[in-house]
Amino acid sequence: xxxxxxxxxxxxxxxxxxxxxxxxxxxxxxxxxxxxxxxxxxxxxxxxxxxxxxxxxxxxxxxxxxxxxxxxxxxxxxxxxxxxxxxxxxxxxxxxxxxxxxxxxxxxxxxxxxxxxxxxxxxxxxxxxxxxxxxxxxxxxxxxxxxxxxxxxxxxxxxxxxxxxxxxxxxxxxxxxxxxxxxxxxxxxxxxxxxxxxxxxxxxxxxxxxxxxxxxxxxxxxxxxxxxxxxxxxxxxxxxxxxxxxxx
Numbered sequence: 001x002x003x004x005x006x007x008x009x010x011x012x013x014x015x016x017x018x019x020x021x022x023x024x025x026x027x028x029x030x031x032x033x034x035x036x037x038x039x040x041x042x043x044x045x046x047x048x049x050x051x052x053x054x055x056x057x058x059x060x061x062x063x064x065x066x067x068x069x070x071x072x073x074x075x076x077x078x079x080x081x082x083x084x085x086x087x088x089x090x091x092x093x094x095x096x097x098x099x100x101x102x103x104x105x106x107x108x109x110x111x112x113x114x115x116x117x118x119x120x121x122x123x124x125x126x127x128x129x130x131x132x133x134x135x136x137x138x139x140x141x142x143x144x145x146x147x148x149x150x151x152x153x154x155x156x157x158x159x160x161x162x163x164x165x166x167x168x169x170x171x172x173x174x175x176x177x178x179x180x181x182x183x184x185x186x187x188x189x190x191x192x193x194x195x196x197x198x199x200x201x202x203x204x205x206x207x208x209x210x211x212x213x214x215x216x217x218x219x220x221x222x223x224x225x226x227x228x229x230x231x232x233x234x235x236x237x238x239x240x241x242x243x244x245x246x247x248x
Contacts, residue, residue, distance in 0.1 A: 040069035049081035053088020058109050095119040099226045102127025126221045133214035140207040144200055151196045158189045
């Protein structure tokens with residue numbers, strides 16, 4: 001599947017101006033869809049267009065069908081396909097479906113128009129805010145988990161180095177240079193551990209902020225008619241505005 005660079009377009013609605021991810025008008029999704037000989041010969045082109053419209057696919061999808069079916073000497077019915085796709089877009093280009101698409105993190109392909117697009121993008125904006133906040137939280141959780149594992153491994157290595165150092169000192173089996181080297185290794189590990197713990201604290205602070213953004217996005221969605229149930233526990237905020245209980 002060819003990957004095209006995403007571009008960003010500012011779209012003004014009655015609610016707000018926000019950035020929506022769109023694809024270039026001439027985007028082709030070649031290689032993503034392939035019809036069999038039977039589908040080309042017996043396919044219901046109205047139904048195929050309907051499904052593509054409901055999925056928010058561009059009209060350029062039809063060109064792929066033309067190329068594929070040409071191998072079997074079949075010419076797709078553009079009129080029926082267009083009628084079906086137009087009907088499908090009526091289902092796709094709604095405020096509620098815009099929310100669903102944004103909530104799933106789907107890419108909007110600039111297929112709606114007029115008031116339908118305006119309503120779709122209003123919903124998309126609210127849904128994508130929830131999606132983005134959750135993605136940020138999940139990413140931070142992964143980073144915190146990996147950093148915690150790294151710290152634990154370093155602590156184990158540090159304990160092993162100390163055991164070797166003490167054993168050598170007690171048994172008088174290690175010379176001064178070797179003991180100094182072990183001591184330096186232990187100091188380096190401790191420095192790395194201290195730095196990593198500071199990074200974990202920063203990640204946890206960022207996670208707490210992301211969780212507040214998620215709570216705000218969920219509240220805004222519900223206030224604007226999009227039922228959204230919080231799926232994570234929100235951090236508590238102390239009287240001085242600091243986040244509490246943000247450990248993963």
